[in-house]
Amino acid sequence: MTVVTQLSRSKISARKWLAALPLALLTSGCDWVVMSPSGDIAVQQRDLVLIATGLMLLIIVPVIAMTLFFAFRYRQSNKAAKYEPNWDHSVGLELLIWGVPLLIIIALGALTWTSTHLLDPYRPLGRIKPDTPTLANNVPVGNLVDKQQAGNGPNGAGKPLEVQVVALDWKWLFIYPEYGIATVNELAAPVDRPIRFQMTSSSVMNAFYIPALAGMIYTMPGMQTTLNAVINKPGNYEGFSSNYSGAGFSGMRFRFHGVSDAGFAAWVNQVKQRGGGLNRASYLQLEKPSEKVPVRYYNAVEPKIFTAIVEQCVQPGKVCMSQMMHGGKSGGDSHAGMAMPGVNGGKGPQEASERVKGALMKDADEKGSGNHWTAPADIKRDGANSAPGSQSNRNHTMLSPSTMPGTRPVANG
Numbered sequence: 001m002t003v004v005t006q007l008s009r010s011k012i013s014a015r016k017w018l019a020a021l022p023l024a025l026l027t028s029g030c031d032w033v034v035m036s037p038s039g040d041i042a043v044q045q046r047d048l049v050l051i052a053t054g055l056m057l058l059i060i061v062p063v064i065a066m067t068l069f070f071a072f073r074y075r076q077s078n079k080a081a082k083y084e085p086n087w088d089h090s091v092g093l094e095l096l097i098w099g100v101p102l103l104i105i106i107a108l109g110a111l112t113w114t115s116t117h118l119l120d121p122y123r124p125l126g127r128i129k130p131d132t133p134t135l136a137n138n139v140p141v142g143n144l145v146d147k148q149q150a151g152n153g154p155n156g157a158g159k160p161l162e163v164q165v166v167a168l169d170w171k172w173l174f175i176y177p178e179y180g181i182a183t184v185n186e187l188a189a190p191v192d193r194p195i196r197f198q199m200t201s202s203s204v205m206n207a208f209y210i211p212a213l214a215g216m217i218y219t220m221p222g223m224q225t226t227l228n229a230v231i232n233k234p235g236n237y238e239g240f241s242s243n244y245s246g247a248g249f250s251g252m253r254f255r256f257h258g259v260s261d262a263g264f265a266a267w268v269n270q271v272k273q274r275g276g277g278l279n280r281a282s283y284l285q286l287e288k289p290s291e292k293v294p295v296r297y298y299n300a301v302e303p304k305i306f307t308a309i310v311e312q313c314v315q316p317g318k319v320c321m322s323q324m325m326h327g328g329k330s331g332g333d334s335h336a337g338m339a340m341p342g343v344n345g346g347k348g349p350q351e352a353s354e355r356v357k358g359a360l361m362k363d364a365d366e367k368g369s370g371n372h373w374t375a376p377a378d379i380k381r382d383g384a385n386s387a388p389g390s391q392s393n394r395n396h397t398m399l400s401p402s403t404m405p406g407t408r409p410v411a412n413g
Contacts, residue, residue, distance in 0.1 A: 038233035038258065039213040040129050041119065048115050055104050055111075121217055121227045124160070125194045129232055134194060160194040160228070163187070164306040167199070167206035167219040167241065169289040170248030175278075175306055181271045182278045184286070184296035188257040190264040191234055197227040200310045202287050207243035210256050216242050222321060224310050231258035248291035255295075275299035280314050287314075 037043050074081050117123070127133045164175035175182045189195050199208055201219040209216040214229035231237075241252040259267060275297030276282070282298075283305060305314070313320035 033211045033237075037212045038235055038237065039210075039229055039231045040125075040127065041214040041229045042212060044115075044119060045215055048111070048119070051111060052108060055108055058104060059101060119215075121214070121225075123228060124196075125228050125230060128192050128194070128230055132192075160196040161189055163189070163195060163197050165197050165199040165208055165219065166306070166309055167201040167208065167245070167252075168287055169203055169246060170241075170252040170291055171286075171293040172208075172239070172241075172252070172254045173286065175301055176268075177301070177306070179268050179272075180299075180301055181268060181275065182298040182301050183271060183275075185254040185293055186257070186295045186297075187239065187254060188259055188264055188267045189231055190261050191231055191258050193261075194228065194230050197229070198306070199225045199227065200306075202309065204245050205243060206241050206245045206252075208239070209242040210237055210239040212237040213239075213256065218243065222310065222312055231256075234258050234260065234263075246289070248289065251292040271297045272299040278302060278305065280305065280308070280316070283309070283314055 034042075035046060037046055072078075118126075125134050162176070162178055164177060166173040166175070171185050172187075173182060173184055174187050197208070197217070199217060199219040200223060201221045203221055205221070206219045207216050208219055208227070212235070213231055214227060217225055217227045219225060235258050237256040237258065239254045239256045241249060245252070257263075257267065277300040278286075278298035279302040308314045308320065311320040311322055312318070313323075
């Protein structure tokens with residue numbers, strides 16, 4: 001009898017394990033790095049998600065529980081349930097139904113407002129970790145005494161590591177302007193040192209994402225976005241593109257190494273010893289679409305190449321966007337097609353000092369103190385002409401008497 005009982009229990013236990021096997025298989029591929037990040041910004045974002053979820057569950061859980069309770073209590077077979085067909089109002093119940101959600105909405109609104117500003121990716125870091133604020137200009141904050149207490153190491157208290165990021169088809173280019181090096185599909189940074197990413201894209205919109213470090217930030221061609229973050233634990237982390245950008249999107253991944261100060265210095269030396277040079281010609285070759293590109297190092301980087309990438313003028317002879325917007329500025333770097341043409345035979349506006357000022361830029365004596373009325377084009381004053389910016393046409397404001405609807409005031413003078 002005992003043997004039979006044990007066999008029955010073994011069968012039941014085996015069935016339980018078999019029933020749990022599909023769930024184990026489904027969750028075996030889950031990576032909880034978002035819930036256990038290694039960077040302070042990502043930790044704060046994780047906490048924000050948990051707090052917001054908890055506040056929402058304060059409504060969801062009681063509603064689900066009450067739905068099940070009411071369905072069970074007031075079922076047709078329960079003759080002991082109190083039957084009140086004429087009941088229609090309860091002050092206490094109304095306060096509970098409307099008051100609790102209102103308080104939760106207020107809490108979520110306050111939390112969203114503060115976190116939106118504190119976790120702004122463009123905002124310089126105010127702390128390295130919860131108990132360690134950053135230092136500004138090597139001056140200790142509060143009772144901090146030296147760089148080591150600030151958690152910034154010998155690289156400089158409060159001085160961020162500048163990294164310029166370019167999303168290419170289909171790989172990532174990282175430029176370290178402070179060290180004059182660049183890498184493809186590999187990124188490294190010292191632990192507990194602020195990092196300032198400046199990001200752009202070569203062709204299409206993309207998204208830069210290291211789950212262990214911080215949230216996702218988009219990169220766009222012709223524009224520059226910014227992310228301030230810090231890594232607090234050494235490790236080898238995954239980074240990737242989180243926005244579909246074409247055929248090679250799935251292989252657009254890179255490794256992010258969080259290392260000590262000594263480890264970072266060794267990594268920089270390794271890049272300088274093994275890499276080649278990155279100039280405009282080599283960048284144009286790198287920019288061509290390619291998939292699953294291995295790690296590549298560059299031990300020298302042409303100055304201001306990132307600016308040329310942002311302004312889309314890496315190609316020889318191509319005019320940069322800032323020069324195009326400068327329009328009619330004289331010189332060899334101008335783009336005449338963007339200049340404003342002259343009007344009525346006059347000369348188009350050139351330098352800022354020659355441009356016609358709008359009403360918001362005029363002084364009070366230029367605007368006058370009466371009812372503002374612009375003289376029509378057919379009215380000529382003494383010495384007036386049609387050239388834009390002519391001083392004789394600067395002030396068209398005048399006092400005019402009230403007129404009947406449909407009539408036109410007459411300019412005096």
